[in-house]
Amino acid sequence: MRTASESYEADEDAAPLDMLVALFEARGWPCQSAQGEMSGEIQGSWTNYQLRGIWRPEDMVLQVICLPEIRVPDGKKKAAHELVARINEQLWLGHFDIWSNGGVVLYRNGTMLGDDGLLSLAQAQALVEIAVDECDRFYPAFQFVLWGDKSPSDALSAAMVDAAGEA
Template identity: 70%
Template sequence: MEIGREPLGESEDAAPLEMLAQLFEAHGWPCEFVNDDEVCGEVQGSWTTYQLRGIWRQEDRVLQLICLPEIRVSEAKRKDAYELLSLINEQLWLGHFEVWSHGGVLLYRHGLMLGDGLLGLSTGQLAVESAVAECDRFYPAFQFVLWGDKSPRAALEAALVDPAGEA
């Protein structure tokens, strides 16, 4: 975390990002402030390390969380990836997956509308845990489509199989 930033409470504008940075610090996850409106950190998931970005839009009172699983979608796989995104997004209550048009980067995005209230640590914790859980849940489906040449529907079904018993 960047040294010399205003303590929480002194600047209401930065409070949601400060709270997010405190959450990262409490878990021992590396993070840094990119600028006054953005904090970036790394979270270890089940399949990979995710880059998590918190972007604060003061004028809208919205904290946008973006979780990047370090997956790029090639032009050749875009059609199947978009079909898979559609199937996955139908199952999500909060947030959504998308592929950025420039660079083909896969990401999970969720916006927290905070209104006049501030981001509480429990709200931030739940949002971060939800983002990582959804990326972990669907990471294998993307692997199956992008590198295993499975159809989007088959990839999703294979990724969501619940194991029975213990190994």
């Protein structure tokens, strides 16, 4: 069996966490893995993101969680939850959430793998890129609500205009 630090060919599949670790190592991103979980760090457009992969073999589900270093202060929870609901209406894959313990904002995407429980390099890249892209896309909206005192609808509109204007 191949170790996570060995490279995989584009047409090879591997155990989900091994493939995620191999992807991180190939890109030079710091990461570590333990029983059933891997974690790493990626520099996004706005901040560093903690990315976690959690494998549930009994369900054949790989969950990717991306944490954009946003904590919701108590006085902003209602507005932040409204913003999360509005953002989630825009998403095709995954969703944003706010952990009740600590008010941490996160992006989460669960992927069911086939009966063999293997992940391709293309799938691993797509899961990581989608998580980071969505966090980058909506990071300004969270900042507008939490620190700029904009309403959730105004913050989302402003963030979407800014994102649409970039080349």
